[in-house]
Amino acid sequence: MPVTKMKATIRSVAIDLFYRKGYFATSISDIARGSGIQKASIYYHYVSKEELLFSILESTMDDLTDYVRENLNRVRDVEERLRVAVRSHVRFHLTRQRENFIANSELRGLSEPNYRAIVRMRDAYEGIFQDLIRQGIDDGVFAVVDVKILSYAILTLCTAGASWFKPEGRLSVDEIAAIYENFIVSGLKREDETISTLSRAASGGIFFP
Amino acid sequence: MPVTKMKATIRSVAIDLFYRKGYFATSISDIARGSGIQKASIYYHYVSKEELLFSILESTMDDLTDYVRENLNRVRDVEERLRVAVRSHVRFHLTRQRENFIANSELRGLSEPNYRAIVRMRDAYEGIFQDLIRQGIDDGVFAVVDVKILSYAILTLCTAGASWFKPEGRLSVDEIAAIYENFIVSGLKREDETISTLSRAASGGIFFP
DNA sequence: GTCTATACGATGATAGAC
DNA sequence: GTCTATCATCGTATAGAC
Incomplete structure (x- = not known):
């Protein structure tokens, strides 16, 4: 199944941050900043941080x-x-x-x-x-x-x-x-x-x- | 150096919680509850969560x-x-x-x-x-x-x-x-x-x- | 799809009374 | 040493406009 570009970006930014700082220490804001969007927009692609x-x-x-x-x-x-x-x-x-x-x-x-x-x-x-x-x-x-x-x-x-x-x-x-x-x-x-x-x-x- | 009883209790409660839930997922409130005191009292014994x-x-x-x-x-x-x-x-x-x-x-x-x-x-x-x-x-x-x-x-x-x-x-x-x-x-x-x-x-x- | 604005709770830590 | 009260901040997540 094809994944949109932004969804893939979010995913890869999350991988990078979870690896470097840990899951709990990484906030949705951090991921949004890394992905170049606002944090609310993350929730269009993933229903929750845990789902990510x-x-x-x-x-x-x-x-x-x-x-x-x-x-x-x-x-x-x-x-x-x-x-x-x-x-x-x-x-x-x-x-x-x-x-x-x-x-x-x-x-x-x-x-x-x-x-x-x-x-x-x-x-x-x-x-x-x-x-x-x-x-x-x-x-x-x-x-x-x-x-x-x-x-x-x-x-x-x-x-x-x-x-x-x-x-x-x-x-x-x-x-x-x-x-x-x-x-x-x-x-x-x-x-x-x-x-x-x-x-x-x-x-x-x-x-x- | 001798350690007060409560300080030791806090420490052992913290070890248990950090082990079971992880450091970030454990709050000072959790540790206080486990130790039978109020969370503010933790700070009499340890200057911060990190010091603990x-x-x-x-x-x-x-x-x-x-x-x-x-x-x-x-x-x-x-x-x-x-x-x-x-x-x-x-x-x-x-x-x-x-x-x-x-x-x-x-x-x-x-x-x-x-x-x-x-x-x-x-x-x-x-x-x-x-x-x-x-x-x-x-x-x-x-x-x-x-x-x-x-x-x-x-x-x-x-x-x-x-x-x-x-x-x-x-x-x-x-x-x-x-x-x-x-x-x-x-x-x-x-x-x-x-x-x-x-x-x-x-x-x-x-x-x- | 992305934005702004915001709800709402929890957090670490401090002030000051007892 | 322990308490109550409170601060300031930040967290996830949602509502609704564009």
Whole structure:
């Protein structure tokens, strides 16, 4: 569906401000000023500030999920599939940095029904990674690990890039993706020695520090 | 220095509200209500809402740094030192969950000078982990990796626990710490095969997906 | 579609009595 | 130390003219 020019402008100004100042700290006046119109005019395009936030989050989640799914369709090998998923996730987050940063920090701006909608999308997305890890374990490629915890860990660490990445910085998107990808895969492919430390701890025999 | 009872109450109510609703969404009235006093009385104890936030962030960072440093003092072996650092970080974040969550999400509530003060503390803290990783590489225990990127990755993934951890949940603090610890150490100790993938990618010969 | 004008509530913070 | 009362400002959102 086609979007009017001004509606797109408002959206992009909002993304920029939500990213830089945060959703609550950004006022409708700020967005209007950035868009070159009066604040009342914003309401012709969006019914509320929250709807503006929600539309950003929703389409970001949609695009992310589509992008990763599409790339996964081209590969069969489990390890390579996880690598592709990680690489896709990182690429998406670093090239659409601001939207993704918002999607990961401004969920609190949503009312219950909208909040639930985004969380459902996020859960489905996480499921992709959980399935991949489980598959890898079943195939004996990855060590036996806690699938949920590790899927959160993996996604969080890749997502974090969106908060500090600078396009003109030392490393390119693909270099960062490769660093993450290798760290993650070798973290999952652990050897017996390490596993035994895990189960020792997990079964209660903890020593600390 | 001793803190009056009401000052401590206000602080703890604020931590709870900042964690649940966010700094901007929490009003002085909310905090006053939770503390059982009138909102004007808050200003007898804290000069501003921001000072309240800052004092929470500052002491959290202080305590975290002290805690990790103290635990590190008891160990010499590099790999074991990294393990101790990770374990300490996770323990601290999961037992003082709300403060840490705030410390990682509400920096935007600070004015420039306060912001800079906290960032300086955070940089110093990250330095501990960067030194450990560098040491491990120098000693040949860890593979050659990008120290900065991986220190961010490691800290972020451990910190993330503070956003979903539930004390009454399936896993204990120590179990989660052990999972992270093993994942991280085996991620750092990668083998040659993986390293070559990295340098292939890092040197520009990227294939995608 | 965009404007001006405005309703209306909430906010952080202060003054001064007790 | 805590209270009541109040200020000044800013927020989202609406009404209605053009």
